[in-house]
Amino acid sequence: MANVIIQVKNVSKSFDDFVVLDNVSLDVYEKENLVIFGKSGTGKSVLLKCIVKLLTPDKGTISIFDKDVSKLKGKELIDVRKRISFLFQSAALYDAMSVRENLEFALKKVFKLEQKEINQRVEWALDSVGLLNAIDKMPSDLSGGMRKRVGLARAIITKPEIIFYDEPTTGLDPITTKEISLLIKKLQQELNITSVTITHDMICAKIIADRSIFLKDGKIIYNGDLNSLFNSKDEFLRNFFSFDVIN
Amino acid sequence: MTKKRNSLIEFFATVGNLFNFTLHFFKVFFLPPYEIDVIKKHMYDLGVKTFPIVSVTGFIIGFVLALQSEPVLRRFGAEAFLPAMVSISVVRELGPVLTAIIFAGRVSSGIGAEIASMRITEQIDAMELSAIDPYKYLVVTRVIATTLILPILAVYVIVIALIGCYVAIILSTPTSVIYYITAVQDALSFQDFIPGVSKTFVFGFIVGIVGSFKGYYATKGTEGVGIASTSAVVLSSLLILIFDAVLVKITLIIWPM
Numbered sequence: 001m002a003n004v005i006i007q008v009k010n011v012s013k014s015f016d017d018f019v020v021l022d023n024v025s026l027d028v029y030e031k032e033n034l035v036i037f038g039k040s041g042t043g044k045s046v047l048l049k050c051i052v053k054l055l056t057p058d059k060g061t062i063s064i065f066d067k068d069v070s071k072l073k074g075k076e077l078i079d080v081r082k083r084i085s086f087l088f089q090s091a092a093l094y095d096a097m098s099v100r101e102n103l104e105f106a107l108k109k110v111f112k113l114e115q116k117e118i119n120q121r122v123e124w125a126l127d128s129v130g131l132l133n134a135i136d137k138m139p140s141d142l143s144g145g146m147r148k149r150v151g152l153a154r155a156i157i158t159k160p161e162i163i164f165y166d167e168p169t170t171g172l173d174p175i176t177t178k179e180i181s182l183l184i185k186k187l188q189q190e191l192n193i194t195s196v197t198i199t200h201d202m203i204c205a206k207i208i209a210d211r212s213i214f215l216k217d218g219k220i221i222y223n224g225d226l227n228s229l230f231n232s233k234d235e236f237l238r239n240f241f242s243f244d245v246i247n
Numbered sequence: 248m249t250k251k252r253n254s255l256i257e258f259f260a261t262v263g264n265l266f267n268f269t270l271h272f273f274k275v276f277f278l279p280p281y282e283i284d285v286i287k288k289h290m291y292d293l294g295v296k297t298f299p300i301v302s303v304t305g306f307i308i309g310f311v312l313a314l315q316s317e318p319v320l321r322r323f324g325a326e327a328f329l330p331a332m333v334s335i336s337v338v339r340e341l342g343p344v345l346t347a348i349i350f351a352g353r354v355s356s357g358i359g360a361e362i363a364s365m366r367i368t369e370q371i372d373a374m375e376l377s378a379i380d381p382y383k384y385l386v387v388t389r390v391i392a393t394t395l396i397l398p399i400l401a402v403y404v405i406v407i408a409l410i411g412c413y414v415a416i417i418l419s420t421p422t423s424v425i426y427y428i429t430a431v432q433d434a435l436s437f438q439d440f441i442p443g444v445s446k447t448f449v450f451g452f453i454v455g456i457v458g459s460f461k462g463y464y465a466t467k468g469t470e471g472v473g474i475a476s477t478s479a480v481v482l483s484s485l486l487i488l489i490f491d492a493v494l495v496k497i498t499l500i501i502w503p504m
Contacts, residue, residue, distance in 0.1 A: 054372055081378040092373035094365075106377040109280070109384075158377075 002029040005162060005194050006051060011060030012218075013046055020046045021057070022218035028162075033188060033195045035205045035226070038215035039240070044198045045089075047215070048164050051196070052086060053077065064162070082110060085160040089167040091151030093139040099126070099150050100135050103157050111158065125153035129183060145176040152180070156187055163188075165197040169204045181207035202230075202241065214240075261482075268460045272390060275383050285388045286395075293354045293389070294396030298403070304349050305404035308341055309333060309411030317419060326420070330427055331434030333412040338435060339443045342405040344491055347450035350397055351483040355458035358389055359479030362462025363472040371463070386463065390455035397451030398444050405443075442498035449494065450487050457483035 006028035013021040020043040028034050038044045049055040051062055053069050062069040064080055072080055093102050103122045107113045113121070126132045129149040139147060148168060155163050168184060169177040181204040188195055188208070199205055205212065205226060212229050214222035214237065222229055222237065230241050312333050320326045362385055365371050374381040413427050461479040465471040 049372075052376055054375065078378040081376055084376070086373065086376045088369045088373060090368055092369040094370055094373070095368070096361075106379065110378045 002031060004028070005030045005065065006196070007061075007063045008047070008051065009061045011047070011050060011057045011062060013043070013050060013055065013057050013059075019218050021050070023060070024215075024218070024220055025060075026213065026220065026223075028194060028196060031192055031194055033185075033197065033208050033210045035209035035212040036196065036198045036215060037200070037205070037212060037222075037229070037240070038198075040200075042215045043218045044215055045166055048086075048166060048196065048198060052081075052084065052164060078110070082158065083160055084162045084164065085155035085158060086164045087148075087151050087155045087166065087168055089170055091139075091147040093142075093147060093150055093154070095139045097139075098135075099131070099137050099139070099142075102139070102150065103154050106154075106158055121157050125157040126150075128156065128187060129153045145172050145180070148172065148176075148180055149183070152183065152187070156191065156193075159191065160193065162194045162196070165195060165199070167198050167200065169199065169201045174203065177201055177203050178207070180204070184208050264464070265457070265460050268463070269456055271382065272387060272456060275380070275387060278383070280383070282384065282388050285384070286391050289389050289392035290396045293357070293392055294400060297350060297353055297396075297400060300353060301346055301349055301400055301404050302407055304345060305342070305407030306411040306414075308345055308404070309337060309408030309413075310415045311411075312336060312341070312408075313412040313415035317415070327430075329416060330412065330430035334409060334431045334434050335439060337408045337412070338405055338439045340491075340495075342408055343401045343443050343447045343450070344487065346401045346404045347397060347447060347454070347487045348484055350393075350400060350451070351454045351457075351487060352480055354393060355454045355461075355479040355483040356476040358393075358455065358458030359461040359465075360472050360476040362386075362459055363465030363475035364462075366462065366465045367468055367471055382463075386456075386459040389459055390452060393455030393458075394448055394451040397454065398447040401444055401447040438502040442494070442502060446491065446494045446498075449490055453486045453490065454483050457486060 004027045006026075008024055008026040011021055011024045012019070024043075024047060026047075036044050036047070046055060050057045051064065051069065053072060056070065065083065067076065067080060069080075093099075094105065097105065100122055103125055104118050107118045107121060122135070123132065126135055129152050131146060131149050131153065134142065134146060134150065139150070142150060152168070165184065169180050172180065181201075184195070184197075184204075185208045187193065195208070197204070197208060209226045211224065212222070212226045213220050214229065216236065221234075222232065229237065232238060232241075313329060316332055317326060317329055320329055320332070362371075365385070371381045371385070374384065409431060413422075413424070416422050416427065458479040461475040461482070465475040467474065
Protein backbone atom coordinates (compact mmCIF):
# COMPACT_ATOMS: atom_id res chain seq x y z
CA MET A 1 0.00 0.00 0.00
CA ALA A 2 1.41 3.39 -0.99
CA ASN A 3 1.95 6.13 1.56
CA VAL A 4 -0.71 8.75 2.18
CA ILE A 5 0.74 12.00 0.85
CA ILE A 6 -2.29 14.26 1.41
CA GLN A 7 -4.75 13.74 4.22
CA VAL A 8 -7.98 15.74 4.53
CA LYS A 9 -9.89 15.13 7.77
CA ASN A 10 -13.42 16.39 8.48
CA VAL A 11 -12.89 19.65 6.59
CA SER A 12 -15.72 22.18 6.38
CA LYS A 13 -15.73 25.54 4.68
CA SER A 14 -18.50 28.12 4.32
CA PHE A 15 -18.75 31.51 2.65
CA ASP A 16 -21.22 33.59 4.67
CA ASP A 17 -24.13 31.19 5.16
CA PHE A 18 -23.32 29.03 2.14
CA VAL A 19 -21.71 25.72 3.09
CA VAL A 20 -19.24 24.74 0.36
CA LEU A 21 -17.45 21.83 2.03
CA ASP A 22 -19.26 19.79 4.65
CA ASN A 23 -17.11 17.48 6.76
CA VAL A 24 -15.00 16.20 3.86
CA SER A 25 -12.40 13.49 4.51
CA LEU A 26 -10.02 12.19 1.88
CA ASP A 27 -6.66 10.44 1.55
CA VAL A 28 -4.45 10.83 -1.52
CA TYR A 29 -1.74 8.23 -2.00
CA GLU A 30 1.75 8.70 -3.30
CA LYS A 31 2.04 8.53 -7.14
CA GLU A 32 -1.71 8.10 -7.67
CA ASN A 33 -3.81 10.20 -10.02
CA LEU A 34 -6.98 11.24 -8.27
CA VAL A 35 -9.76 12.87 -10.26
CA ILE A 36 -12.41 15.01 -8.58
CA PHE A 37 -15.82 15.30 -10.23
CA GLY A 38 -18.78 17.41 -9.24
CA LYS A 39 -21.24 19.99 -10.52
CA SER A 40 -20.04 23.59 -10.72
CA GLY A 41 -20.10 25.30 -7.33
CA THR A 42 -19.89 22.12 -5.27
CA GLY A 43 -16.57 23.00 -3.69
CA LYS A 44 -14.01 21.21 -5.85
CA SER A 45 -11.76 24.24 -6.34
CA VAL A 46 -12.31 25.30 -2.73
CA LEU A 47 -11.10 21.87 -1.59
CA LEU A 48 -7.93 22.21 -3.68
CA LYS A 49 -7.35 25.76 -2.45
CA CYS A 50 -7.73 24.61 1.16
CA ILE A 51 -5.19 21.82 0.57
CA VAL A 52 -2.59 24.28 -0.77
CA LYS A 53 -3.40 26.91 1.87
CA LEU A 54 -4.81 29.53 -0.45
CA LEU A 55 -7.95 29.25 1.71
CA THR A 56 -8.28 28.28 5.36
CA PRO A 57 -10.91 25.72 6.32
CA ASP A 58 -13.40 26.62 9.06
CA LYS A 59 -13.07 23.17 10.59
CA GLY A 60 -10.95 20.05 10.21
CA THR A 61 -7.31 19.40 9.41
CA ILE A 62 -5.31 18.97 6.21
CA SER A 63 -1.81 17.58 6.02
CA ILE A 64 0.64 17.34 3.12
CA PHE A 65 3.85 15.33 3.47
CA ASP A 66 2.78 14.66 7.08
CA LYS A 67 2.77 18.39 7.85
CA ASP A 68 -0.34 20.13 9.19
CA VAL A 69 -1.10 22.77 6.55
CA SER A 70 -2.81 25.14 9.00
CA LYS A 71 0.39 25.38 11.07
CA LEU A 72 2.69 25.99 8.13
CA LYS A 73 4.26 29.42 7.84
CA GLY A 74 7.51 31.06 6.84
CA LYS A 75 10.24 28.72 5.69
CA GLU A 76 8.21 25.57 6.37
CA LEU A 77 5.42 26.78 4.08
CA ILE A 78 7.95 27.71 1.39
CA ASP A 79 9.53 24.24 1.68
CA VAL A 80 6.16 22.54 1.16
CA ARG A 81 5.25 24.82 -1.74
CA LYS A 82 8.57 24.05 -3.42
CA ARG A 83 7.43 20.43 -3.57
CA ILE A 84 4.02 21.11 -5.18
CA SER A 85 2.66 22.79 -8.31
CA PHE A 86 -0.75 24.04 -9.34
CA LEU A 87 -2.12 24.35 -12.86
CA PHE A 88 -4.94 26.88 -12.79
CA GLN A 89 -8.01 26.69 -15.00
CA SER A 90 -6.92 29.87 -16.79
CA ALA A 91 -3.25 28.76 -16.68
CA ALA A 92 -2.59 32.01 -14.74
CA LEU A 93 0.50 32.88 -16.76
CA TYR A 94 2.15 36.13 -15.68
CA ASP A 95 1.01 38.30 -18.57
CA ALA A 96 3.78 40.89 -18.18
CA MET A 97 6.41 38.19 -18.71
CA SER A 98 7.39 36.17 -21.76
CA VAL A 99 7.02 32.38 -21.80
CA ARG A 100 10.71 32.03 -20.89
CA GLU A 101 10.38 34.48 -17.98
CA ASN A 102 7.24 32.70 -16.76
CA LEU A 103 9.16 29.45 -16.58
CA GLU A 104 12.32 30.94 -15.12
CA PHE A 105 10.57 32.95 -12.42
CA ALA A 106 10.36 30.39 -9.60
CA LEU A 107 13.69 28.80 -10.53
CA LYS A 108 15.43 32.16 -10.12
CA LYS A 109 13.54 33.57 -7.17
CA VAL A 110 12.92 30.46 -5.07
CA PHE A 111 15.21 27.66 -6.20
CA LYS A 112 18.13 30.06 -6.90
CA LEU A 113 19.51 27.85 -9.66
CA GLU A 114 22.45 28.72 -11.90
CA GLN A 115 21.46 30.29 -15.24
CA LYS A 116 22.88 27.29 -17.10
CA GLU A 117 20.61 24.86 -15.26
CA ILE A 118 17.66 27.22 -15.61
CA ASN A 119 18.16 27.29 -19.39
CA GLN A 120 18.34 23.50 -19.51
CA ARG A 121 15.17 23.12 -17.46
CA VAL A 122 13.26 25.70 -19.52
CA GLU A 123 14.18 23.90 -22.73
CA TRP A 124 13.31 20.51 -21.23
CA ALA A 125 9.92 21.69 -19.92
CA LEU A 126 8.93 23.43 -23.15
CA ASP A 127 10.15 20.51 -25.22
CA SER A 128 8.04 18.17 -23.05
CA VAL A 129 4.90 20.13 -23.91
CA GLY A 130 5.96 20.62 -27.55
CA LEU A 131 6.28 24.40 -27.38
CA LEU A 132 9.97 25.10 -27.65
CA ASN A 133 9.30 27.50 -30.53
CA ALA A 134 7.08 29.68 -28.29
CA ILE A 135 9.87 30.42 -25.81
CA ASP A 136 10.05 34.16 -26.50
CA LYS A 137 6.34 34.75 -27.06
CA MET A 138 4.15 36.71 -24.67
CA PRO A 139 1.13 34.94 -23.10
CA SER A 140 -1.22 37.24 -25.03
CA ASP A 141 0.16 35.79 -28.28
CA LEU A 142 -0.76 32.22 -27.32
CA SER A 143 -3.95 30.26 -28.01
CA GLY A 144 -5.95 28.65 -25.17
CA GLY A 145 -4.34 25.26 -25.73
CA MET A 146 -0.85 26.75 -25.90
CA ARG A 147 -1.43 28.66 -22.66
CA LYS A 148 -2.47 25.43 -20.95
CA ARG A 149 0.69 23.73 -22.26
CA VAL A 150 2.89 26.57 -21.04
CA GLY A 151 1.05 26.40 -17.69
CA LEU A 152 1.82 22.70 -17.60
CA ALA A 153 5.48 23.37 -18.45
CA ARG A 154 5.59 25.89 -15.60
CA ALA A 155 4.04 23.32 -13.29
CA ILE A 156 6.59 20.60 -14.05
CA ILE A 157 9.70 22.76 -14.33
CA THR A 158 10.28 22.72 -10.57
CA LYS A 159 10.07 18.89 -10.61
CA PRO A 160 7.31 18.77 -7.97
CA GLU A 161 6.08 15.72 -6.10
CA ILE A 162 2.42 16.72 -6.35
CA ILE A 163 0.60 18.64 -9.08
CA PHE A 164 -2.90 20.01 -8.63
CA TYR A 165 -4.84 20.54 -11.86
CA ASP A 166 -7.91 22.77 -11.80
CA GLU A 167 -9.90 21.84 -14.92
CA PRO A 168 -6.86 21.46 -17.20
CA THR A 169 -8.89 20.88 -20.36
CA THR A 170 -11.87 23.21 -19.92
CA GLY A 171 -12.59 25.27 -23.02
CA LEU A 172 -10.41 23.16 -25.30
CA ASP A 173 -11.51 21.18 -28.37
CA PRO A 174 -11.63 17.35 -28.07
CA ILE A 175 -8.34 16.82 -29.91
CA THR A 176 -6.40 19.33 -27.77
CA THR A 177 -8.14 17.90 -24.68
CA LYS A 178 -6.86 14.46 -25.56
CA GLU A 179 -3.37 15.80 -26.29
CA ILE A 180 -3.16 17.69 -22.99
CA SER A 181 -4.53 14.73 -21.02
CA LEU A 182 -2.04 12.33 -22.62
CA LEU A 183 0.71 14.81 -21.88
CA ILE A 184 -0.33 15.00 -18.22
CA LYS A 185 -0.38 11.20 -18.02
CA LYS A 186 3.01 10.88 -19.74
CA LEU A 187 4.67 13.44 -17.50
CA GLN A 188 3.21 11.84 -14.39
CA GLN A 189 4.58 8.48 -15.37
CA GLU A 190 7.99 9.84 -16.31
CA LEU A 191 8.39 12.04 -13.24
CA ASN A 192 6.50 9.86 -10.69
CA ILE A 193 4.21 12.72 -9.75
CA THR A 194 1.11 12.45 -7.57
CA SER A 195 -1.76 14.38 -9.08
CA VAL A 196 -5.13 15.70 -8.00
CA THR A 197 -7.26 16.83 -10.93
CA ILE A 198 -10.58 18.60 -11.04
CA THR A 199 -12.37 17.96 -14.30
CA HIS A 200 -15.75 17.69 -15.94
CA ASP A 201 -14.18 16.14 -18.95
CA MET A 202 -14.60 12.39 -19.35
CA ILE A 203 -11.88 12.07 -22.00
CA CYS A 204 -9.41 13.70 -19.64
CA ALA A 205 -10.59 11.59 -16.67
CA LYS A 206 -10.44 8.32 -18.64
CA ILE A 207 -6.86 9.03 -19.66
CA ILE A 208 -5.42 10.13 -16.33
CA ALA A 209 -7.54 8.75 -13.46
CA ASP A 210 -6.42 5.95 -11.15
CA ARG A 211 -9.20 6.78 -8.72
CA SER A 212 -12.07 9.24 -8.67
CA ILE A 213 -14.26 10.97 -6.14
CA PHE A 214 -17.53 12.79 -6.67
CA LEU A 215 -18.47 15.89 -4.67
CA LYS A 216 -22.11 16.82 -4.25
CA ASP A 217 -23.37 19.62 -2.00
CA GLY A 218 -20.00 19.77 -0.26
CA LYS A 219 -19.88 16.04 0.53
CA ILE A 220 -18.04 13.16 -1.11
CA ILE A 221 -20.76 10.84 -2.41
CA TYR A 222 -18.49 8.50 -4.37
CA ASN A 223 -14.91 7.33 -3.85
CA GLY A 224 -13.59 4.55 -6.09
CA ASP A 225 -12.54 3.57 -9.57
CA LEU A 226 -13.72 5.40 -12.66
CA ASN A 227 -15.56 2.56 -14.39
CA SER A 228 -17.77 1.91 -11.37
CA LEU A 229 -18.51 5.63 -11.21
CA PHE A 230 -19.52 5.77 -14.88
CA ASN A 231 -21.68 2.65 -14.44
CA SER A 232 -23.18 3.75 -11.12
CA LYS A 233 -26.84 2.88 -10.46
CA ASP A 234 -27.28 6.17 -8.58
CA GLU A 235 -29.71 8.31 -10.57
CA PHE A 236 -27.86 11.56 -10.01
CA LEU A 237 -24.51 10.08 -11.08
CA ARG A 238 -26.10 8.35 -14.06
CA ASN A 239 -27.61 11.66 -15.16
CA PHE A 240 -24.31 13.50 -14.62
CA PHE A 241 -22.40 11.17 -16.94
CA SER A 242 -25.22 10.63 -19.39
CA PHE A 243 -24.69 11.73 -22.99
CA ASP A 244 -28.44 11.61 -23.49
CA VAL A 245 -29.37 15.28 -23.36
CA ILE A 246 -32.81 14.92 -24.95
CA ASN A 247 -35.19 13.06 -22.71
CA MET B 248 -30.57 54.24 7.92
CA THR B 249 -29.22 50.69 7.58
CA LYS B 250 -27.65 51.64 4.24
CA LYS B 251 -25.87 54.61 5.87
CA ARG B 252 -24.70 52.39 8.72
CA ASN B 253 -23.36 49.81 6.26
CA SER B 254 -21.50 52.51 4.31
CA LEU B 255 -19.98 53.78 7.54
CA ILE B 256 -18.91 50.27 8.55
CA GLU B 257 -17.48 49.72 5.06
CA PHE B 258 -15.56 53.00 5.29
CA PHE B 259 -13.98 52.12 8.64
CA ALA B 260 -13.25 48.58 7.42
CA THR B 261 -11.40 50.08 4.42
CA VAL B 262 -9.43 52.42 6.67
CA GLY B 263 -8.53 49.52 9.00
CA ASN B 264 -7.54 47.22 6.15
CA LEU B 265 -5.46 49.96 4.50
CA PHE B 266 -3.73 50.58 7.84
CA ASN B 267 -2.89 46.86 8.19
CA PHE B 268 -1.77 46.70 4.55
CA THR B 269 0.56 49.67 5.18
CA LEU B 270 1.84 48.17 8.43
CA HIS B 271 2.73 44.98 6.56
CA PHE B 272 4.83 47.08 4.17
CA PHE B 273 7.06 48.22 7.03
CA LYS B 274 7.26 44.66 8.37
CA VAL B 275 8.62 43.23 5.13
CA PHE B 276 10.42 46.30 3.75
CA PHE B 277 13.80 45.43 5.29
CA LEU B 278 13.64 41.72 4.50
CA PRO B 279 15.43 40.30 1.43
CA PRO B 280 15.08 39.86 -1.50
CA TYR B 281 15.33 43.55 -2.39
CA GLU B 282 14.41 43.28 -6.11
CA ILE B 283 16.44 46.33 -7.16
CA ASP B 284 15.99 45.57 -10.87
CA VAL B 285 12.21 45.35 -10.49
CA ILE B 286 12.15 48.66 -8.59
CA LYS B 287 14.18 50.31 -11.37
CA LYS B 288 11.79 48.94 -13.98
CA HIS B 289 8.78 50.29 -12.07
CA MET B 290 10.49 53.67 -11.65
CA TYR B 291 10.85 53.81 -15.41
CA ASP B 292 7.34 52.55 -16.21
CA LEU B 293 5.53 54.53 -13.52
CA GLY B 294 7.73 57.60 -13.34
CA VAL B 295 9.67 58.33 -16.49
CA LYS B 296 6.62 57.73 -18.68
CA THR B 297 4.74 60.34 -16.60
CA PHE B 298 7.17 63.11 -17.64
CA PRO B 299 5.25 64.23 -20.77
CA ILE B 300 1.96 64.81 -18.93
CA VAL B 301 3.55 66.57 -15.96
CA SER B 302 5.59 68.74 -18.32
CA VAL B 303 2.41 70.14 -19.87
CA THR B 304 0.77 70.48 -16.46
CA GLY B 305 3.80 72.19 -14.93
CA PHE B 306 4.11 74.70 -17.78
CA ILE B 307 0.42 75.56 -17.61
CA ILE B 308 0.47 75.99 -13.81
CA GLY B 309 3.24 78.59 -14.02
CA PHE B 310 1.89 80.24 -17.15
CA VAL B 311 -1.71 80.60 -15.95
CA LEU B 312 -0.75 81.59 -12.42
CA ALA B 313 1.37 84.42 -13.81
CA LEU B 314 -1.34 85.51 -16.28
CA GLN B 315 -4.01 85.56 -13.58
CA SER B 316 -1.91 87.29 -10.94
CA GLU B 317 -0.28 89.92 -13.07
CA PRO B 318 -3.36 92.26 -13.46
CA VAL B 319 -4.09 92.07 -9.73
CA LEU B 320 -0.50 92.91 -8.77
CA ARG B 321 -0.41 95.66 -11.41
CA ARG B 322 -3.46 97.32 -9.76
CA PHE B 323 -1.35 97.74 -6.61
CA GLY B 324 1.80 98.63 -8.53
CA ALA B 325 3.39 95.40 -7.31
CA GLU B 326 3.99 93.59 -10.61
CA ALA B 327 7.71 93.35 -9.74
CA PHE B 328 6.71 90.81 -7.10
CA LEU B 329 5.19 88.46 -9.70
CA PRO B 330 8.22 86.11 -9.98
CA ALA B 331 8.43 85.93 -6.18
CA MET B 332 4.72 85.25 -5.75
CA VAL B 333 4.57 82.56 -8.43
CA SER B 334 7.78 80.85 -7.36
CA ILE B 335 6.76 80.67 -3.69
CA SER B 336 3.29 79.33 -4.62
CA VAL B 337 4.72 76.78 -7.02
CA VAL B 338 7.57 75.59 -4.81
CA ARG B 339 5.70 75.41 -1.52
CA GLU B 340 2.33 74.12 -2.67
CA LEU B 341 1.15 73.98 -6.25
CA GLY B 342 4.08 72.12 -7.78
CA PRO B 343 4.21 69.25 -5.26
CA VAL B 344 0.46 68.86 -4.78
CA LEU B 345 -0.61 69.11 -8.42
CA THR B 346 2.20 66.76 -9.49
CA ALA B 347 1.02 64.30 -6.85
CA ILE B 348 -2.60 64.56 -8.00
CA ILE B 349 -1.64 64.01 -11.66
CA PHE B 350 0.64 61.16 -10.58
CA ALA B 351 -2.21 59.62 -8.57
CA GLY B 352 -4.52 59.86 -11.59
CA ARG B 353 -2.08 58.13 -13.88
CA VAL B 354 -0.13 55.80 -11.64
CA SER B 355 -2.41 54.83 -8.76
CA SER B 356 -5.12 53.80 -11.19
CA GLY B 357 -2.57 51.92 -13.30
CA ILE B 358 -1.20 50.03 -10.30
CA GLY B 359 -4.75 49.32 -9.08
CA ALA B 360 -5.85 47.97 -12.45
CA GLU B 361 -2.69 45.93 -13.03
CA ILE B 362 -2.68 44.22 -9.65
CA ALA B 363 -6.47 43.73 -9.72
CA SER B 364 -6.17 42.07 -13.10
CA MET B 365 -3.47 39.77 -11.69
CA ARG B 366 -5.75 38.98 -8.75
CA ILE B 367 -8.78 38.04 -10.84
CA THR B 368 -6.77 35.97 -13.31
CA GLU B 369 -5.22 34.04 -10.39
CA GLN B 370 -1.68 35.25 -11.19
CA ILE B 371 -1.23 36.35 -7.57
CA ASP B 372 -2.35 32.91 -6.34
CA ALA B 373 0.04 31.31 -8.82
CA MET B 374 2.87 33.44 -7.48
CA GLU B 375 2.02 32.55 -3.90
CA LEU B 376 1.96 28.85 -4.74
CA SER B 377 5.36 29.18 -6.38
CA ALA B 378 6.62 30.17 -2.90
CA ILE B 379 7.14 33.79 -4.01
CA ASP B 380 5.70 36.45 -1.70
CA PRO B 381 3.39 38.44 -4.02
CA TYR B 382 3.18 41.31 -1.52
CA LYS B 383 6.94 41.72 -1.55
CA TYR B 384 7.28 41.29 -5.29
CA LEU B 385 4.26 43.29 -6.48
CA VAL B 386 3.48 45.79 -3.73
CA VAL B 387 6.76 46.67 -2.00
CA THR B 388 8.61 47.23 -5.28
CA ARG B 389 5.89 49.52 -6.65
CA VAL B 390 5.57 51.52 -3.44
CA ILE B 391 9.34 52.09 -3.26
CA ALA B 392 9.33 53.14 -6.93
CA THR B 393 6.50 55.66 -6.51
CA THR B 394 8.01 57.03 -3.29
CA LEU B 395 11.35 57.67 -4.98
CA ILE B 396 10.15 58.95 -8.35
CA LEU B 397 7.51 61.49 -7.26
CA PRO B 398 9.99 63.93 -5.61
CA ILE B 399 12.04 63.91 -8.84
CA LEU B 400 8.91 64.62 -10.86
CA ALA B 401 7.89 67.40 -8.44
CA VAL B 402 11.27 69.18 -8.76
CA TYR B 403 10.99 68.88 -12.53
CA VAL B 404 7.45 70.31 -12.50
CA ILE B 405 8.59 73.23 -10.33
CA VAL B 406 11.30 74.09 -12.86
CA ILE B 407 8.89 73.78 -15.80
CA ALA B 408 6.28 75.89 -13.97
CA LEU B 409 8.86 78.63 -13.40
CA ILE B 410 9.63 78.55 -17.13
CA GLY B 411 5.89 78.83 -17.83
CA CYS B 412 5.72 81.82 -15.52
CA TYR B 413 8.63 83.49 -17.32
CA VAL B 414 6.94 82.96 -20.71
CA ALA B 415 3.75 84.59 -19.37
CA ILE B 416 5.73 87.55 -18.00
CA ILE B 417 7.62 88.25 -21.24
CA LEU B 418 4.35 88.16 -23.18
CA SER B 419 3.23 91.29 -21.30
CA THR B 420 6.50 92.91 -20.20
CA PRO B 421 9.91 92.32 -21.80
CA THR B 422 12.07 90.97 -18.96
CA SER B 423 15.58 89.51 -19.08
CA VAL B 424 16.16 85.90 -17.99
CA ILE B 425 18.88 87.03 -15.58
CA TYR B 426 16.52 89.49 -13.90
CA TYR B 427 13.83 86.80 -13.63
CA ILE B 428 16.20 84.17 -12.18
CA THR B 429 17.59 86.66 -9.69
CA ALA B 430 14.08 87.65 -8.60
CA VAL B 431 13.14 83.98 -8.12
CA GLN B 432 16.36 83.24 -6.22
CA ASP B 433 15.83 86.23 -3.92
CA ALA B 434 12.25 85.15 -3.20
CA LEU B 435 13.02 81.53 -2.41
CA SER B 436 14.87 80.12 0.54
CA PHE B 437 15.76 76.71 1.91
CA GLN B 438 12.59 76.74 4.07
CA ASP B 439 10.45 76.98 0.94
CA PHE B 440 12.11 74.27 -1.02
CA ILE B 441 12.74 71.42 1.44
CA PRO B 442 9.24 71.08 2.99
CA GLY B 443 7.60 71.35 -0.43
CA VAL B 444 9.66 68.57 -1.95
CA SER B 445 9.87 66.45 1.21
CA LYS B 446 6.14 65.97 1.37
CA THR B 447 6.17 64.44 -2.10
CA PHE B 448 7.89 61.36 -0.60
CA VAL B 449 4.73 60.92 1.51
CA PHE B 450 2.48 61.55 -1.50
CA GLY B 451 4.45 59.03 -3.59
CA PHE B 452 4.07 56.46 -0.84
CA ILE B 453 0.30 57.12 -0.72
CA VAL B 454 -0.05 56.71 -4.49
CA GLY B 455 1.80 53.38 -4.43
CA ILE B 456 0.22 51.88 -1.34
CA VAL B 457 -3.38 52.89 -2.16
CA GLY B 458 -3.14 51.64 -5.76
CA SER B 459 -1.65 48.36 -4.58
CA PHE B 460 -4.21 47.98 -1.78
CA LYS B 461 -7.17 48.49 -4.09
CA GLY B 462 -5.75 46.07 -6.66
CA TYR B 463 -4.64 43.43 -4.16
CA TYR B 464 -8.10 43.01 -2.67
CA ALA B 465 -10.05 43.34 -5.93
CA THR B 466 -13.08 41.09 -6.34
CA LYS B 467 -16.04 40.78 -8.72
CA GLY B 468 -14.11 39.76 -11.85
CA THR B 469 -13.56 42.24 -14.66
CA GLU B 470 -15.82 44.79 -12.98
CA GLY B 471 -13.44 44.64 -10.02
CA VAL B 472 -10.55 45.89 -12.16
CA GLY B 473 -12.51 49.05 -13.04
CA ILE B 474 -13.59 49.53 -9.43
CA ALA B 475 -10.01 49.08 -8.16
CA SER B 476 -8.68 51.55 -10.71
CA THR B 477 -11.27 54.26 -10.03
CA SER B 478 -11.33 53.92 -6.27
CA ALA B 479 -7.51 53.99 -6.15
CA VAL B 480 -7.51 57.44 -7.79
CA VAL B 481 -10.28 58.78 -5.56
CA LEU B 482 -8.79 57.50 -2.31
CA SER B 483 -5.19 58.42 -3.09
CA SER B 484 -6.16 61.97 -4.22
CA LEU B 485 -8.21 62.42 -1.07
CA LEU B 486 -5.41 61.17 1.16
CA ILE B 487 -2.88 63.40 -0.63
CA LEU B 488 -4.99 66.46 0.16
CA ILE B 489 -5.57 65.42 3.78
CA PHE B 490 -1.89 64.68 4.35
CA ASP B 491 -0.97 67.93 2.60
CA ALA B 492 -2.99 69.90 5.16
CA VAL B 493 -1.36 68.01 8.04
CA LEU B 494 2.16 68.32 6.62
CA VAL B 495 1.78 72.04 5.88
CA LYS B 496 0.73 72.63 9.48
CA ILE B 497 3.69 70.61 10.76
CA THR B 498 6.04 72.47 8.39
CA LEU B 499 4.81 75.85 9.62
CA ILE B 500 5.44 74.78 13.20
CA ILE B 501 8.99 73.65 12.37
CA TRP B 502 9.82 76.50 9.94
CA PRO B 503 7.55 79.50 10.69
CA MET B 504 7.30 81.95 7.77
